[in-house]
Each structure stands twice: as C-alpha cells, then as structure tokens.
Amino acid sequence: MTPPSVDQVWEWLETIPDPEIPVITLVDLGIIRDVAFHGETCVVSVTPTYSGCPATSMINMDIETCLRDHGLDRIELKQQLSPAWTTDWMSDKARAALEEYGIAPPQPAGGPTRCPHCGGTHLEKLSQFGSTPCKAQWRCKDCLEPFEYFKCI
Amino acid sequence: MTVDKNLLLQFLLRQGDNTLILGHRVSEWCGHSPVLEEDIALANTALDLIGQTQMWLGYAAEVQGEGKTADDLAFLRDAWDFRNVLLTELPNGDFGQTLMRQFLFDAFQSVLMGRLMSSSDETVAAIAAKTSKEVAYHVERSADTVVGLGDGTEESHARMQAALDFLWPYVGEMFESDETDAAMAAAGIAPDPASLRAEYDALVARVLAEATLTLPEGRYAHKGGRTGRMHTEHLGHLLAQMQWLQRAYPGCEW
Structure with missing residues (x-):
C-alpha cells in the first residue's frame, strides 16, 4: 500500500x-x-x-x-x-471543552479563574492533588460545589 | 569531557533509588491517610516518584549496557546494591513524620533538580526538567502541611517537632560528596552536593520558622545509604515487600 x-x-x-x-x-x-x-x-x-x-x-x-x-x-x-x-500546548478548543465538562482549565496565575459550574469567582483550594496527577481539587464558595482544576505546569 | 561509565551509573542509581524507595514508602499510606484528600495527595506524590524512578533507572540501565530494564534494577537487586539516602527508607511513622520527611526531601530535590536542568548530559537535563515541575508541586504541598501542623495544635506541634528532631540527623547524608560526585561535577553533569547546602538551609529555615519549629543544633549525619556501605535495617523489610512478586514468580508480568 x-x-x-x-x-x-x-x-x-x-x-x-x-x-x-x-x-x-x-x-x-x-x-x-x-x-x-x-x-x-x-x-x-x-x-x-x-x-x-x-x-x-x-x-x-x-x-x-x-x-x-x-x-x-x-x-x-x-x-x-x-x-x-507544558499546559501551554493545550489548544483553546481543549480549554473550552474542559470547562464545559466541569474541569477548570489551567491558568498561568496558578489557580482557576471561575467555577466551571456556575461561573462564580469566590473559590478555595481543597487539595493540590485530584483524581489524576494533572488535576487539583477546588471548591466554589458561591454554589458550594467542588470541582477539579487542571494544574498549570 | 567523557565520564567513567560506572561512576555515571552510580550517580543515576542514587537518583533513581531515592525516588523508588521514597515512592514505595509513601505508597504505603494508600488507603490509610487521615482524610480522603490527603490519601489522594500521598498516592499522587508516590506515583510521581515512581514515574521519576522509571526515567532515572531506565537511563541507568541504558548506561549500564547489560540489556537490563528499569524494572530489573528495581526488583532484582539486593539491599546492598541500593544507593538511596537513609532518609528515604525510614519507616513512615505518623502522618506528621511522613510529611516532615517529604518536606526535607522535596526541599533537596527542588534545589538539585534546578541545577541538573543545566547538566552537560542531555538525558539528565531532560529528566530534571520533567521532574522539577512535579517537585515544585510536592514541595509546595509538603511545606504547607509542615507549617499547618507545626503551627497547629499543641499536639500536632509536639509531633512535628519530634519528627524533625528524629529526621534531622538523616539530612546531612544528602550533601555528602565522594569520588562519584567529584567526577560528575568535573564533567558538568551534576553539582557537588555540598554546594547545595546553603540554599537548602535557607529554604528549610524559612519554612520551619513559619511552622514555629526549632531546628536541632547538631550536625551529626547518619550515612551509608548513598554509598551502599550500610543501610538501615528497614530497607531489607521494604524490599521484601516490594520485590516479593518478582522474586516468587520471576518474569511475571501485569
């Protein structure tokens, strides 16, 4: 062939x-x-x-x-x-898909900018590590839901 | 400048055995941590350490040139062939002691990996660049936890101080230099560990001060791990558990 x-x-x-x-x-x-x-x-x-x-x-x-x-x-x-x-190589399409899926996309600032569920901005970190090595656990203080954040490396 | 293959192998075994043995120790917490988030965090840390081990021991096997793999080096060597520092093989103790040990090691790795990124050996530099990103997360977390527990309750403070007093005499070995280190330094592959001490001490002092813990005065150092001259009695027990399957069923695959 x-x-x-x-x-x-x-x-x-x-x-x-x-x-x-x-x-x-x-x-x-x-x-x-x-x-x-x-x-x-x-x-x-x-x-x-x-x-x-x-x-x-x-x-x-x-x-x-x-x-x-x-x-x-x-x-x-x-x-x-x-x-x-590095997470810099992740496409914009992927970032949008992650957020839609409920995972906050990586940010250079080192933490999520908004809750992927309600868009709230009052956020707190629960743990540096999540269900996979690439994610951390955060919580939204507006809607009280926990969510995962794709760590920026 | 070319370097003696056996000395480079020793250097790589020291890196890979540190992460392998500590990775195994930390994995012992899986399912036993005080809360779920900590369990996940420790399991993730162990996973990173084992991943780093695959890179270090994979390269060690390549340099050795006897057709072995990283798995062969991990599972088919005996205690006297291991080159990890004694700190990494010590039993976990309580949660506080585990995190104190992690911090004392992470702080060392964060300083060393930063230097190894500019190693004259391309593979060493690549492994260090990969590793340093993970180490940055590890040291941030272990330092935060040491501060949280040290500057916590009366009980947690006392336990963290006891952990520090117990572990501190194992710190000095990480900065020991011998002919392997001299050869690595001369070839630009790795810095002389002794040259990392000032930066390490500054980092550790800053975190321990915030944790309201007192640095022990003594500089006595238990040694013998990284040279392989004498490990603690704990390593053999650890290996018995870690290597059992490969020893009982040689060549067994997942």
Missing part, C-alpha cells in the same frame, strides 16, 4: 480521546510532539504529561490501535522527554 501522508496520520490521531478526560483528544492535549516516516515505519513521538501518569501506557496502546485500524502495520512509538510537556 502507498504510505499515507503525515497530515493524514495527524488527522487520524486527532480522533483519539484522552483515556482519562474523553472530551479532549491527545492532539488537543499537546502530548503528540511529532509524526514522521522513517522508511516505511511511522514514528510517533509522545511526551508524558506527568512522569508517573498511569494513562501513559493506555495512550500508547490507543495510538497504536488507531493507526493499525487505518492499515498501518509498522509503527514505532517514541517517548520524548524534552522539552517537558
């Missing part, structure tokens, strides 16, 4: 949801750093969000499954450590 173009591979990858936060895709998250063909092998470079994130192996499996489903059989996944992943 004729190998697909790099752009085509990116299009396929753009359909893969994050295993923990399915409203955003791996491409939105900014963790797929490069796609290239080395001969007939499709090399995808992926950078981990947090070094111990248990979703990493699931993410690799999802990428491989997706590409195999599109007929690629020579696939190499490369872990790329540097430059280290």
